[in-house]
Amino acid sequence: MSDLLDLAIVIPTFNEKGNVPVLIARLDQALAGVNWEAIFVDDDSPDGTADAARDIARLDRRVRVIQRIGRRGLATACIEGMCATAAPLVAVIDGDLQHDETVLPAMLAALKDDPALDIAVGSRFVAGGGTGEWDRDRVAKSAFATRLSQRVLDVGLSDPMSGFFMVRTAVLREMAPRLAGIGFKILLDIMASAGRPLRFVELPYVFRTRSAGESKLDHVVAMEYLIALYDRRFGRVIPVRFAMFSAIGVIGVGIHMGVLTALYVVLGASFLLGQIVATAAAMTFNFFLNNALTYRDRRLRGWRQMLDGWVSFCVVCSVGAVANVGVAAFLYDFRYGAWAISALAGVLVGAVWNYALSSRFTWGRY
Known part of the structure; x- marks a missing residue:
């Protein structure tokens, strides 16, 4: 076997x-005769994943660890790992053992x-591939997401949602500055960010059932997928983070108006008191939803x-809240009771300040 490094396998964990x-043992067996390295890119797992990889790395120089803090x-994680190797080819495989490492050769x-x-x-949707023991609901959701990505991005893959692939490192490095790095579907990002249509081949594999650990799939992951599609299609016009913040702000307007209506119209409280309470309620709602979605990477x-x-x-x-309340109160007095218009104007004035x-000061400090 040549001393030259043939392949790097990036494992986000x-x-x-x-x-x-278990994964290292399987890679060792599957890649016999190949000069490879495994790069674990760990998001500071509280269960000690990085330490477990380092314990192996002390005995096996093919194993490296990147522990990301904050x-x-x-x-x-995939982008950092793929850019950290000198190997001419780099693969991405999940750390949950659900991808079939025997397809790597x-x-x-x-x-x-x-x-x-x-x-x-690696494709689940070409002849010989499969989704394993997925239930009907998950199969339907995956099929919908696949059709949506094919229609929006037109990348030509039968399984654009796959997280199991191998790419030439030089190609990846060239496009790295253009990658959005949003969500869980790095393959979509790569295919959509290339300056030219990438030439690809799809190889079948059957998706395995997770045997250890917990699934990372949740509703926020689904939301991130839609965000990633938006970013690839419209992100250059309106940045995705600002679009998310604005969308949540629109929902916050509904919260604001609902609280204000309840206090001012239903309960008969003063408009000023209703506006203050409604502003505080909307601000709290916006904080928690932005923390879960807009700033998920800095959550x-x-x-x-x-x-x-x-x-x-x-x-x-x-400052935005003071401007919100002040503008709304001024317009309310000026317009002689046009409370809805006054409230909306106050909300709009505060929105830019809030973002x-x-x-900078809430999610930019960690």
Whole structure:
């Protein structure tokens, strides 16, 4: 076997401690005769995933660890790992053992045998592939997401949602500055960010059932997928973070108007009191939803961070809140009771302040 490094396998992880030694053993068996390295990119897992990988790395120099502090997200983890190797080819495989590592030699052979190919993709939806033991609901959701991505981005893949692929490192490095790094579907990002249509081959594999650890799939992941599609289609016109913040702000307007209506119209409270309470309610709602969605990659966790973040959010938005209440009260007096128009004008004045200041002082400090 040549001393030259042939292949790097990037493994993004979060709370996968029990799967680390099993995956290394499987890679060792599947890639016999290949000079490879495994790069675990761990988002500071509380279960000690990074330490488990380091324990193996002390004995096996093919194993490396990148432990990210204060940064989260599968896509960005993959980008960091892929840019950290000197190997000419780099693969991405999940750390949960659900991808079939025995397909890696076929991916490697395909790229070595055909210099015109840019990427080899493990596909569940070509002949010989499959989704394993997925239930009907998950199959339907995956099929819908696949059709949506094919229609929006037109990348030509039968399985654009795949997280299992191998790409030429030079191709990846060239496009790295253009990658959005949003969500869990790094393959979509790569295919949509290339300056030219990438030449690809799809190889079948059957998706396995997770045997250890917890699934990372949730409703926020689904939301991130839609955000990623938006970013690739419209992100250059309106940045995705601002679009998310604005969309949540629109929902906050509904919260604001609902609270104000309840206090002012139903309960007969003064307009000024109703406006103040409604502003505080909308601000609190916006903080928690922005923390879960808009700033998921910087998400505040634990009651201390959450409390500090909420207080910070309220403080940095206080200028906008004062302007909100002041403008609304002025217009209410000026318009002789046009409370709805006055309230909406106040909300709009505070919105720009809220975004600019919270981006810097609430989620920009961690």
